[in-house]
Amino acid sequence: MSRHYTEGAPLLETRGLTRHFKVGGAIARKTLHAVDDVEFTIRDREIVALVGESGSGKSTVARLLARVYRPTSGEIYYRGRALSSFRTRRDLLGYRSDVPMVFQDPFASLNPAYRVSHGIMRGLALHRPDIPRHQRRAEAERILERLGLDPAGEALDRFPYELSGGQRQRIGFAQALAYRPRLIVADEPVSMLDVSVRIGLLNLMAGLRDEQGVSILYITHDIASARYIADRIMVMYAGHLVESGPVEQVLQDPRHPYTQLLVAAVPDPRAELTVDKVDHGEPPKVVDPTPGCRFRWRCPWVEDVCHRITPELVELSPGHSAACHVAAARAGYGDVAVAVADSGDRH
Amino acid sequence: MPDAPVLEVRGLTVEYLTDAGPVRAVERFDLDILPGEFVGVVGESGCGKSTMLFGIAQLLSPPARVSEGSVRFRGHDLVTMTDRQLATTRWRDLSVVMQSAMNALNPVAQLGDQFADAMRAHGERSRATIRQRAEEVLALVGIDLVHLKSYPHQLSGGMRQRAMIAMALLFNPDLVIMDEPTSALDVVAQRSLMLQVKQLQQQLGFAVLFVTHDMSLVSHFSDRLVVMYAAKAVEIGSTKEIFANPGHPYTEGLLDAFPSIRGPRLPLTGIPGSPPNLLHPPVGCRFAPRCPKRFEMCDVEPPFYDAGTSRAACHLHALADKKVVQ
């Protein structure tokens, strides 16, 4: 199968990735832009965090990667190969075992009627032909033990409802690991868990990267946790990527005003409360948008140009990009007027 | 002389009667709340926070029951009140905001109608008064009046929670009890809701009892903090002091488990193990099996010690010659 893939290509890459939904009745048909023109790369042995408010399009990106949705336009490349060119069952199974998903609510991915062993053994049967049938149970126990579910034999015989939230989330990861993945797409995997359990899972993800070279797209609204495990971070607002870069750089020196708002909203017991104004802003539902920055209604820096032209991601320092006319101008990339001339008509 | 507490909880114990035996989800819980005070209660899932709130508001239903203790609200014991007396007190003087607005709001009724129903249930007849009050409370929480005609699913998560708070404020209560009202929200919406609650509280003067599993959330908002572990309070004190100088190893563990977005990137330790099954809680200190500082005395249940800045149920303070308090 490897002959299909391009040598040296990044593990995963998206170009112009876009997903729209038709909304409204038959007469007032409208188009909701959940994800627009999103471009990013994930390399081997890398945790990339995708953060943003609810409704910003994070789960839609995850579902596009998991092929739950097809892109409206744009393309996803897995090891250099366009997903749209995957036709055979073998290709698709191969991709699904290389790139499994872990969901926020583990109940959604665990069949309540079956014992925990069922899903993991089924994954092994499908995706690990190298393991003979009589060794599957032992392999399943090995995986659970590695995730700290002890005694593993006992956990395998439980039903999902008999497990605590943290245990269920570990089972979600165990199912993904049974596939021997290259990239795990984890959509808010820890947001419902207690701090103490959450840390176990964060360390687990970091361990998968460090010890097995697995990459993870870590989707979350918990930016502080992203800081601890991610190498890079991407910020989404209203369907657009608005900032991306090395995690420390982005969090210590956020360039996009939205990223600044996000960072300021993170509760930090060790710091004084800085924000004292109630911000009732919400990410807009992007329906039939006209050009312009989607953050402009909430933006403290808004300029004329922001109402007319959608800002593109501009690399402001090595590897660190933001999509903001004013931030670009401040970083010396021309003034706002020049940014006008340079921008395309992306919307 | 300081004001009398608006709420005095003494020895509150709540049991779930299960086939395997009684599960004590709240055990001998004491708490005073002063008028206008903001009290936060934190602890891991399953430690009994919701059960405690429901026990205070008398909203428990079988198999749960208050087996011991009293809950005096403005001097009257809610535990021994008749359902009728409770019906007038609850909502009017003491209101509850649940974890999920989706469960608490009626999905098939417009907001305005839900407000009107609540007010009619409490004897308000004048349509003009009802309309005016509904508009007032919506304005208080910053929701546009057009949403009086909206259904819950038409609102964002943050707006639904604010609508719940508006409902809770309909009758100018003295105490608002909140059960993890922000847990379904993202950080920005969370922060804006917390600021909103704090602002309203200062403006209207009600007291707040706020429960959360996320300790960082209340750090800037609560005056006092109660840390709960396995059905019991283990530390009580001023929020600031507890964050600066935790008096119980469990509190310390919770604090160390927080990734911080500023400052150095320290490795996260967390708390090993998981909370006990409340059907068979450990004897002695319930946290001892997970505690890095346990020693011989921990086989005996610790009383509350005066830990200087807070009260903490940990024998370490005996070693430091601190006094037992009640």
Ligand SMILES: Nc1ncnc2c1ncn2[C@@H]1O[C@H](COP(=O)(O)OP(=O)(O)O)[C@@H](O)[C@H]1O
């Ligand atoms: N199947 C769908 N049909 C219509 N709209 C959808 C669908 N899935 C998502 N959306 C809309 O797309 C936007 C992005 O949603 P989502 O990707 O779930 O955001 P996030 O995960 O960041 O909260 C939202 O406005 C949401 O309502």
Ligand SMILES: Nc1ncnc2c1ncn2[C@@H]1O[C@H](COP(=O)(O)OP(=O)(O)O)[C@@H](O)[C@H]1O
């Ligand atoms: N319906 C029930 N039957 C038996 N035990 C229950 C029931 N609901 C809750 N419990 C017990 O009460 C404990 C506390 O639950 P809860 O008050 O919901 O905790 P929290 O709100 O802190 O997450 C649980 O750990 C469980 O042991």
Ligand SMILES: [Mg+2]
């Ligand atoms: Mg989502």
Ligand SMILES: [Mg+2]
């Ligand atoms: Mg609860």
